[in-house]
Amino acid sequence: xxxxxxxxxxxxxxxxxxxxxxxxxPVQTRLNAKDSVWTTHEAQTVKGLPGYKPKKExxxxxxxxxxxxxxQSTGFFRTEKLDGRWWIIDPEGYPxxxxxxxxxxxxxxxxxxxxxxxxxxxNAVWVEKETEMLRSYGFNGAGAWSAAEDMHRMDNPLxxxxxxxxxxxxxREHQKAFGGKYRVAGWQGYRFDLPxxxxxxxxxxxxxxxxxLARFKDDPNLLGYFTDNELPWVNDALDRHLTLLAKDxxxxxxxKQWLDQRKGRDASPTDITEEDRMEFTAFFFDTYMRKxxxxxxxxxxxxxxxxxxxxxxxxxxxxxxxxxxIAGQYMDxxxxxxxxxxxxxxxxxxxxxxxxxKPFLITEWYVKGEDSGLPNxxxxxxxxxxxxxxxxxYENFCIELLKNPHSVxxxxxxxxxxxxxDLTTDPxxxxxxxxxxxxxxxxxxxxxxxxxxxxxxxxxxxxHFDSQxxxHFDK
Numbered sequence: 001x002x003x004x005x006x007x008x009x010x011x012x013x014x015x016x017x018x019x020x021x022x023x024x025x026p027v028q029t030r031l032n033a034k035d036s037v038w039t040t041h042e043a044q045t046v047k048g049l050p051g052y053k054p055k056k057e058x059x060x061x062x063x064x065x066x067x068x069x070x071x072q073s074t075g076f077f078r079t080e081k082l083d084g085r086w087w088i089i090d091p092e093g094y095p096x097x098x099x100x101x102x103x104x105x106x107x108x109x110x111x112x113x114x115x116x117x118x119x120x121x122x123n124a125v126w127v128e129k130e131t132e133m134l135r136s137y138g139f140n141g142a143g144a145w146s147a148a149e150d151m152h153r154m155d156n157p158l159x160x161x162x163x164x165x166x167x168x169x170x171x172r173e174h175q176k177a178f179g180g181k182y183r184v185a186g187w188q189g190y191r192f193d194l195p196x197x198x199x200x201x202x203x204x205x206x207x208x209x210x211x212x213l214a215r216f217k218d219d220p221n222l223l224g225y226f227t228d229n230e231l232p233w234v235n236d237a238l239d240r241h242l243t244l245l246a247k248d249x250x251x252x253x254x255x256k257q258w259l260d261q262r263k264g265r266d267a268s269p270t271d272i273t274e275e276d277r278m279e280f281t282a283f284f285f286d287t288y289m290r291k292x293x294x295x296x297x298x299x300x301x302x303x304x305x306x307x308x309x310x311x312x313x314x315x316x317x318x319x320x321x322x323x324x325x326i327a328g329q330y331m332d333x334x335x336x337x338x339x340x341x342x343x344x345x346x347x348x349x350x351x352x353x354x355x356x357x358k359p360f361l362i363t364e365w366y367v368k369g370e371d372s373g374l375p376n377x378x379x380x381x382x383x384x385x386x387x388x389x390x391x392x393x394y395e396n397f398c399i400e401l402l403k404n405p406h407s408v409x410x411x412x413x414x415x416x417x418x419x420x421x422d423l424t425t426d427p428x429x430x431x432x433x434x435x436x437x438x439x440x441x442x443x444x445x446x447x448x449x450x451x452x453x454x455x456x457x458x459x460x461x462x463x464h465f466d467s468q469x470x471x472h473f474d475k
Contacts, residue, residue, distance in 0.1 A: 023048045027389045027396075029342070029367065029382040033375060041342045043396035046453045046461070051468075055460045063221070064140040064159060065094030066459050076302045077159070077223050079332055079359055085405040085466060086359035088333075091220040097458050098159060098223060098409030100141030101134060101436055102364060105150075105415070109422035115440040123150050130415075131158055134436075137448045138455020143363060143411035144226050144309070152219055161306060162216060163226040166292055167195050170205040184244075186232050192244045193232040197287040198254040210295040217300035224304030226335060226363075227292045230311040233323055238280035242269045258283055282322040289330040304332035309363055311337045318348070321355040328356030333408060337364035339380035342393075343400040353406030360406055364413040367393045369447065372433035375420060379432045381413070390433075391450020398454045403465045412436065412451075 024042035031037075046054060058066040063077075071080055073093035080089050087095040106116050106126055120126035127150040135158075142151060142160040151157035171189060174196055175182060186193030196202055209227075216222050234240070241255035258280060259267050293305055307327060310317050317323045318336065327334050334356055338344060344362070352360050366381040368374070369390045376383050384390055394412065401407040417435040418425065436451075437443050454461070 023050055025392055027384060027392050029384055029393075032379075032383055033370065033377045035383075041396075043392040044399045045392065045395055046399070046457055049399070049461075049464070052461070052464050054457050057456060057459050061090055061092045061094045062156065063090040063092065063094075063096065065090030065092060065096040067094055068459075070094055076220055077304060079304070079408065081359075083466075085462070086353070086408050088223070088359075088408050095459075096159075097462075098141045098361065098411075099139050099455050099458065100143040100158070100161075100409070100411040101139060101413075101415045102143035102145060102411050103414040103416070104130070104134075104142040104146040104158070104160075106147070107416050107419065107439060108424070109419035109439065111419055111421060112416070112439050112441075119441050123147070124153075127151060127154060127157070130437075130441075133443060134158065137436075137452040138458075139451075141223065141409070141411070143413075144229070146415075148216070148222075151221065152216060154221075157221050159221055159223050161223050161226060162213065163229070164209040164213065165228055166206040166209040166295075167197075167202065167228045167231060167288070169209060170196060170199070170202045173201070173205070174199070188230055188232055190232055192240050193234050194237060194240055194245075194251060195231050195233075195288060196251060197284060197291070198250040200250065203291060206291050206295045210292075210299045213296070214299050217302055222303055224306045224332060225296060225300075226306050227296075227308050229309045230337060231288070231308055233281060233285055233310075233317040233320070235277055235281060235316045235320065237284050238272055238277050239269055242272075254287075255280070278320065278322045281317075281320060282326050285323050286326045286329075289326055293330045305330065306333050306361065306363075307331040307335040309335045309337055311339075318352075321351070324352060324355035328358045331356070331358055334358055334360040335363040336360055337413075338362050339365060340382065343397050344404070346400070346404060349401075349404045349406055353404075358406075359408040361408060362401060362410045364411065365397065366413045366434045368433040369444070370433075372417070372438070372444075374417065374433045375431040376433055378430050379418075379428050379434060381432070381434065387444045387446035388450060390444070390447040391453075394447070394451045395454050399461070402454075402458065402461045405466075416441070 024044055026040050027043045028038045028040050058068045061067055071089050071093045075091050078089050080087055088098060090096040140159055142158045144161055144163040146160055148160055148162045151160045182191040185191055238255055241251045245252040263271055296305055367384050367390050368376045368381055369387045370376060370383055371386045384393060401410055414434050417438045418430050418432045419439045420431040436448055
């Protein structure tokens, strides 16, 4: 009896019950290093998924597409819904899934520059070696703020993206009229949290921002473009335009004309209803979308528009169907930065797809390991104990994304850790273990090995989840 008890205890400790792997692994998180409260979550793993057996993936095209179910090739990336699931289609016509790291570029701190010089010596050597490293762990892409020029010059780069800042650039000009600083600014630095989409001068900044993109227009390795980042699309934008702006400002005039046409010239802010607010967010957002996409298409008609990177934490746009309906009219893929969630919510992801009629990318998310030696006091991502826990978080989060037919990829934030000695960065990017490499360009292998588990089984996992869905409906 004692031997049997010992054997059962051993199997349980190894994660087995009745010959089956434990389907989840516990992981503890806390908000940051200053928080004393740890919360336990359960992480799904590829090897622990009930009924799933890892299999060899299909052969890959030169762009990383799966060489199965070939569709029409256009020479550039595009999207298509196949059998109820959205896919990116690569330039050769093969289904493609984008797994990227954000800010794939050399670090800029003194320590990072020294390590770069000692390890690589040049950007050409760096981009070749680190591209190979990322591919060895199943990544195939580079997200926003990456070294687009270095990849543009490569024969076989990661599938990369580019970002421009028409509104961000205009904000700096707009601030000059207020002495260089707004009296009341929101978390992204916009006055009253209102992007100045109605200002005629903004149109000039849009045209200026898109001009440098012409050099990428014939590159088949470019996935597409982002414009700006986490702009505040607040639900009470109508109220703010009418009560906080001066009556001679373009934003006030546009909002007043909109309300007059909707409710009559005698209407005032006290007459605004929730339906008015939501309809105005659509008008407000549409004004931005119409301007940036028209300029982009004129300069580069070949590549996808990936959006302006919604963010759920500070604003309400991720639960606003009016915003998503407008996004779907202009964006090829909806970009969403998704923090402070253990995993994405299936119902909400379905709503994004249904409201917009388009697929989405998660374009920022991360957790920080407390075994990194970094302070880990800043940033939106949670803290976990170890690098292996970081990998478990990634594995679980990505498994949930792969279950959803509107999801076409993810961009981990980011390639390299913050350097606490670099005080030129914004405070949220100063002291934390966000990267897949540290400031000396040494990979966090315990995290990366876990990440690889899901990265190299993406196609088979999609097949598995889609077959489960079919079986569910067949019942």
